[in-house]
Amino acid sequence: xxxxxxxxxxxxxxxxxxxxxxxxxxxxxxxxxxxxxxxxxxxxxxxxxxxxxxxxxxxxxxxxxxxxxxxxxxxxxxxxxxxxxxxxxxxxxxxxxxxxxxxxxxxxxxxxxxxxxxxxxxxxxxxxxxxxxxxxxxxxxxxxxxxxxxxxxxxxxxxxxxxxxxxxxxxxxxxxxxxxxxxxxxxxxxxxxxxxxxxxxxxxxxxxxxxxxxxxxxxxxxxx
Amino acid sequence: xxxxxxxxxxxxxxxxxxxxxxxxxxxxxxxxxxxxxxxxxxxxxxxxxxxxxxxxxxxxxxxxxxxxxxxxxxxxxxxxxxxxxxxxxx
Numbered sequence: 001x002x003x004x005x006x007x008x009x010x011x012x013x014x015x016x017x018x019x020x021x022x023x024x025x026x027x028x029x030x031x032x033x034x035x036x037x038x039x040x041x042x043x044x045x046x047x048x049x050x051x052x053x054x055x056x057x058x059x060x061x062x063x064x065x066x067x068x069x070x071x072x073x074x075x076x077x078x079x080x081x082x083x084x085x086x087x088x089x090x091x092x093x094x095x096x097x098x099x100x101x102x103x104x105x106x107x108x109x110x111x112x113x114x115x116x117x118x119x120x121x122x123x124x125x126x127x128x129x130x131x132x133x134x135x136x137x138x139x140x141x142x143x144x145x146x147x148x149x150x151x152x153x154x155x156x157x158x159x160x161x162x163x164x165x166x167x168x169x170x171x172x173x174x175x176x177x178x179x180x181x182x183x184x185x186x187x188x189x190x191x192x193x194x195x196x197x198x199x200x201x202x203x204x205x206x207x208x209x210x211x212x213x214x215x216x217x218x219x220x221x222x223x224x
Numbered sequence: 225x226x227x228x229x230x231x232x233x234x235x236x237x238x239x240x241x242x243x244x245x246x247x248x249x250x251x252x253x254x255x256x257x258x259x260x261x262x263x264x265x266x267x268x269x270x271x272x273x274x275x276x277x278x279x280x281x282x283x284x285x286x287x288x289x290x291x292x293x294x295x296x297x298x299x300x301x302x303x304x305x306x307x308x309x310x311x312x313x314x
Binding site: 032033035036039040042044045048117118162163166170172174175178219222223224 | 232301302304305307308309310311312313314
């Protein structure tokens with residue numbers, strides 16, 4: 001059976017507000033990165049802008065899907081059943097599958113973008129391959145959401161390694177904030193896995209996740 | 225071994241050298257400060273004047289270079305970009 005919501009009922013909507021904050025922060029970073037790309041013409045700035053745009057689109061997809069599911073809008077519509085991959089599903093399930101597939105795929109591609117820019121591996125071939133692999137992971141995640149979080153954790157593990165290395169070589173406040181921010185994103189995905197045991201882990205995961213974006217916002221304020 | 229400067233780095237070095245000298249520097253001083261040959265500096269300077277970042281003025285028979293608004297703006301944006309790149313490891 002498809003699980004539509006992960007958190008407790010009192011948290012419905014609050015998570016969307018937290019995610020909207022993440023959308024805005026990701027857009028700010030993407031905007032500045034693109035602006036610097038226009039100034040310097042360096043390819044890595046463009047990729048970085050793209051990665052954070054994918055991040056913001058991912059959270060936007062999650063917010064839209066959750067808001068429709070939470071307010072029960074689809075239940076008031078008699079849209080009947082549709083067939084997908086040989087299975088008959090309701091419109092609510094179809095919307096959930098599409099929305100969450102978008103969220104997961106875009107988030108993994110965003111993380112992969114950050115990983116590729118960090119390790120200077122920005123080739124179109126890699127992007128094509130990753131897109132296919134992530135698509136498979138996201139399809140599998142529909143049945144076992146753990147696949148998505150484990151893939152995110154692996155990518156974040158590499159990203160964390162890079163950013164802590166960056167901090168130890170430069171010892172600046174902004175590099176520390178970024179390293180801690182990505183570490184908190186790692187922790188949030190680990191907590192999301194535990195929602196299988198209790199919905200409260202989703203709440204803690206969301207709070208940890210928004211703290212990571214508050215730190216990224218702090219970095220942008222310092223740079224500005 | 226020191227890394228070779230990019231075109232952007234050279235432009236920044238030239239503009240910030242002018243700024244550090246209270247926005248008024250002789251071309252010969254700029255050549256030393258920005259560590260460029262005479263030929264190369266003139267080529268960069270032509271670009272900067274054409275792009276309205278720098279202006280040439282004359283005072284008591286001496287030639288001076290001063291920054292224009294676009295030059296100041298470039299310095300600000302370049303510093304932000306460097307900080308961004310350093311922080312995110314780009």
